[in-house]
Amino acid sequence: MLNPQQLHDQLSTLAKQEGINQWDLGAASGTDLSVQVDRGEPKQLKGAQRSAVTVRAWTSDGRVGITSSTDLSIEGLAQALKGAKEASVFGDLEEPPGLSCRSLEPLIPLERPRLALQPIQNLLKTLLDAERQLLDLHPAINTVPYNGLSERNGESVYINSLGSQRHHLSSSSACYLYARAEQDGRKPRSAGAVRLAYGSEQLDVQACIKEAAELTISHLDYSAIDTGYYNCVFSPEAFLDLIGAFSNIFNARSVLDGLSLSNRDSLGSTLAVPFLNLWDDPLHKSNLGASAFDGEGTPTAPLTLIEAGNLAHFLHSEGTARQFGVAPTGHAGMGSKVSVGPDWFVVAPTPGIAAGDAQLNRHKADGVVWIDSLSALHAGVKASQGSFSLPFDGWLVKNGERISIEAATVAGDIRKVLKTILALEGEPLVTPGGMCPYVWVEGLSITGET
Amino acid sequence: MSFLDSQWQGRLELLIAAGRAAGADLVEIFLERFDRLSVLAEQERVTSVNPSLGCGAGIRVFHGAADGYRDGFVSTTNLSDEGLMQALDQALGMLNLQRGISNGHSFAGLNPLSNYGSSKQNWLTQCPGVQTSADRLLEGTAKLEQHGKHLQARRGSYSRDWQEMLVAASDGTFSRDLRLHQTLGLSVLAADGEHRSSVARRFGSSDNPRDLIDWDADAAARDISASSATMLYADYIEAGSYPVVLANRFGGVIFHEACGHLLETTQVERGTTPFADKMGELIAHESVTAIDEGVSPQSFGSLAVDDEGFEPQRTTLIENGILKAFLSDRAGELRTGHARTGSGRRQGHSYAAASRMRNTFIAAGPHSPADLISSIDRGLYCKVMGGGSVGPTGQFNFSVEEGYLIENGALGKPVKGATLIGDAETVMPRISMCGNDLDLAAGFCGSVSGSIYVTVGQPHIKVDSITVGGR
Incomplete structure (x- = not known):
């Protein structure tokens, strides 16, 4: 168990010996257990005890150096601090990070359960049962080649020379089942589902099995789609993935680096249709990975990004906030160059405005492409250009009937997508990465395999 | 020490x-x-060490x-x-x-x-220090400024990964090695009004402490600047099915992803490769011979001994279209019977080793690259490939970073936004011509045992028909 007070005392002493007046430290440790199975047999059982520490040290003229280590002992801390001091010689004087002015503020209390790890044999039994049930659900489902059940107990600490002492305890569990189905003379099809919880006993494994089976079966009778332009409806997960891939729009670090689609003057500009609201909600009760503080010790809190279609705020670290003359927002990592990123997006209609064409209903649509999941975002998204060309799993909806699409890509420009949203269908739904309703977009380019 | x-x-x-x-x-x-050490330079400043x-x-x-x-x-x-x-x-x-x-x-x-x-005891101390690394990166970003136009951002990055490993096993295995991998990247974002292009190149080597010192920053910057200028005003490609010529070097990423992974015993164990029972059968066009090896000096995927204490081999995977071997690790040998090939690899101690590729390439053929281009009336030339992925059913997709239309047997205008999609079983028989200009490129491969250093490669190759996603 990490002890923030003890770490603070140890590092204070070591810093004094090294003549370092300003420093901070981020540390994490944890235990992981995971299992995989293969056709009724254990495939791999895995455990890990992890530890990591990152120390930053500032020179008297404000340059910062950093060193990371796996060694949390006093000797490891001393080595890391010494390394950070040596690296600080090369620190950036023009735009140096500092300690967050909000690192001493009280945190919003996070009341999340921290569940004990289960014996690995329990995880194994659960996953073997799940695999068997999934295989029994349809004769075409012959393997579940990608599966896993994992549990993790972890803790993280942030301390600094101002006296900040943050400590976060967490537990999490994940189950994923990706089935593969084959029919004579046809290409194999695959689909799957994921469930997250604070511990394996809370996982809704039955729902995961049901969803994996339904999705896989729904892709069996597939057809090629003609290349052309189609109105598309994105599932909540698919739309959140797309927004996440272009989150540089909201990222002050990217703005300063010239890598964002936004610039310093973009706040207030129209990004999307007026009925779209988007905010980052790190502390949302459904965000299982919530932390009350970021990598610089700044408290996390909800932040509106798009309000009634207009860009409302940027995500900030201490350094970017200083450059913009605002307060840090709690979205920083930890580094000599501090990264900035979102936590958990929520997409919802603007209050008081109709959420687009209320007649649109994906279950009654005709000639519409229903995009269930996007893949290869790392390769098919040009974040700094705004364009994307991505493979997807989904269906062509004809007269309300879903026909699985054999293989296809969807291409477009995120700036155009946000401005050509036709409707937000239904209430926002919870996904592992955020909340979002189904999102209708006008006329996207679809390429089918020929 | x-x-x-x-x-x-x-x-x-x-x-x-x-x-x-x-x-x-x-x-x-x-x-x-x-x-490990990583250094980032942006414009005229070192911003991260x-x-x-x-x-x-x-x-x-x-x-x-x-x-x-x-x-x-x-x-x-x-x-x-x-x-x-x-x-x-x-x-x-x-x-x-x-x-x-x-x-x-x-x-x-x-x-x-x-x-x-x-x-190899002195390799770590022979590597450039932070100051030298920073100086070389700044030289790179300065060269980009010198050669580029409309540049909004210029970046240079360097990382050095030194590893001392020891592996012991109850069959008596007891091996030690020191490994050194260095990577160097340059990238630019160019913008002119609504037009934007982003171009990046990454270079890598193993076991060569002087790699960064000997790097030709000027040549790298010229290449990136030329590519950026070409792609800045490129139109989006029209979606459809095209004959395609894939350039050498990083073009080999498609073989790596679409076919190479399916020849790892990890996939045989899972039942996710269509090639599991096709040893000795024709699985590709007879013009295709493919090799995976871990022995080329200083190549990014080379290693003196694998992570299970087995010396790497040169493994012919496909010879004249016929499947000859799978890549196997200890578990693969135990579970599938395919003999170990020195391919047991892992990112680090927190991963169990698995059968993974090393330096993987399609062998050179008899044709000149010009022969391949001139054989196509209307098609696509993929000069620089981006990343991609392969799904659980073997379906792959890859982005084309720098592409040109082929019209009447000659290169035409540049095009962007192309994505190649298909599956190995369909595409491998369509590789009908291989060029005589085999070349390799360093890359990273993420899979079951983490992210590892690999080399991909090929000569120019022609694929008779492939689906190209675009607009």
């Missing part, structure tokens, strides 16, 4: 003997120490020949006797084995240490 060496023999033998006595068929212990140090162990236990050799794997950063024994106990417990309850399995001790690192 050596940290992992023969002084560990006694401690490791105690652990392995304890695991064997508990009933394990095989016990393997992998130890590593690493010293990140050193990282660490060590750890991964203990793997196999048990049950009749059950297909189940295995338990536990990693830890605690290298004390107590920490390692705790990890062993946990790994044994995963297989319902318990230390202290003797099952009578003996252990004859470790072989004398095979030390592949003895001549």
Whole structure:
């Protein structure tokens, strides 16, 4: 168990010996257990005890150096601090990070359960049962080649020379089942589902099995789609993935680096249709990975990004906030160059405005492409250009009937997508990465395999 | 200074003997120490210097020949006797084995240490320090400014990964190595009104402390600047089915992703490769011969010994279209019967080794690149490939970073936004021509045992028809 007070005392002493007046430290440790199975047999059982520490040290003229280590002992801390001091010689004087002015503020209390790890044999039994049930659900489902059940107990600490002492305890569990189905003379099809919880006993494994089976079966009778332009409806997960891939729009670090689609003057500009609201909600009760503080010790809190279609705020670290003359927002990592990123997006209609064409209903649509999941975002998204060309799993909806699409890509420009949203269908739904309703977009380019 | 060496023999033998006595068929212990450095330069400034140090162990236990050799794997950063024994106990417990309850399995001790690192002791100190690294990167970003136009952002990055590894196993394996991987990247974002282009190149080597010092920053900057200028005003490609010529070097990423992974015994074990029972059969066009090897000096995917203590080989995967071999690690040999090829690889101690590619390429053919282009009336030339992925059913997709239309047998205007999609079984027989200009490129491969260093490569190749996603 990490002890923030003890770490603070140890590092204070070591810093004094090294003549370092300003420093901070981020540390994490944890235990992981995971299992995989293969056709009724254990495939791999895995455990890990992890530890990591990152120390930053500032020179008297404000340059910062950093060193990371796996060694949390006093000797490891001393080595890391010494390394950070040596690296600080090369620190950036023009735009140096500092300690967050909000690192001493009280945190919003996070009341999340921290569940004990289960014996690995329990995880194994659960996953073997799940695999068997999934295989029994349809004769075409012959393997579940990608599966896993994992549990993790972890803790993280942030301390600094101002006296900040943050400590976060967490537990999490994940189950994923990706089935593969084959029919004579046809290409194999695959689909799957994921469930997250604070511990394996809370996982809704039955729902995961049901969803994996339904999705896989729904892709069996597939057809090629003609290349052309189609109105598309994105599932909540698919739309959140797309927004996440272009989150540089909201990222002050990217703005300063010239890598964002936004610039310093973009706040207030129209990004999307007026009925779209988007905010980052790190502390949302459904965000299982919530932390009350970021990598610089700044408290996390909800932040509106798009309000009634207009860009409302940027995500900030201490350094970017200083450059913009605002307060840090709690979205920083930890580094000599501090990264900035979102936590958990929520997409919802603007209050008081109709959420687009209320007649649109994906279950009654005709000639519409229903995009269930996007893949290869790392390769098919040009974040700094705004364009994307991505493979997807989904269906062509004809007269309300879903026909699985054999293989296809969807291409477009995120700036155009946000401005050509036709409707937000239904209430926002919870996904592992955020909340979002189904999102209708006008006329996207679809390429089918020929 | 050596940290992992023969002084560990006694401690490791105690652990392995304890695991064997508990009933394990095989016990393997992998130890590593690493010293990493990454440096980032942007425009005229060094904006990030990140050193990282660490060590750890991964203990793997196999048990049950009749059950297909189940295995338990536990990693830890605690290298004390107590920490390692705790990890062993946990790994044994995963297989319902318990230390202290003797099952009578003996252990004859470790072989004398095979030390592949003895001549490499000074590599870390021979690598450039932070100041030299920073200076070279700044030279790169300055060259970009000199050669480029409309540049909004210029970046240079360098990373050095030094690893000392020791692996011991109950079959007597006892090997040590020192490894050095360095990567160097340059990238630009160009913007002119609504037009934007982003171009990046990455270079990499293994076991060459002078790699960064000898780097030709000017040539790299000229190449990137030319590509950026070309792509800035390129139109989006019209979607459809095209004959395609893929350039050499990083064009090989498609073979790596679409076919190479399907020739790893990890995929055979999972039942996710269509090639599992096709040994000796024609699986590609007869013009295709493909090789995976770990022995080319200083190539990014080369290694003196794999992460399971086995020397790497040159493995012919496909010869004239016929499947000849799979890439196999220890578990692959135990479970599928395919002999080990020195392909047991892992990112680090927290991953169990798996059969993975090293330097993978399609062999050179008889044609000149011009022959390939001139054989096409209307098609696409993929000069620079981006990243991609392969789904669980073998379907792949790859983005084209720099593409040109082929019109009447000659290169035409540049096009952007192209994505190649297909599956290996369909596309491999359509590789109808191979050029005579084999060349390799460094890359990273992420899979079941983490992110590892690899080389991909090929000569120019022609694919008769492939689906191209666009607008």
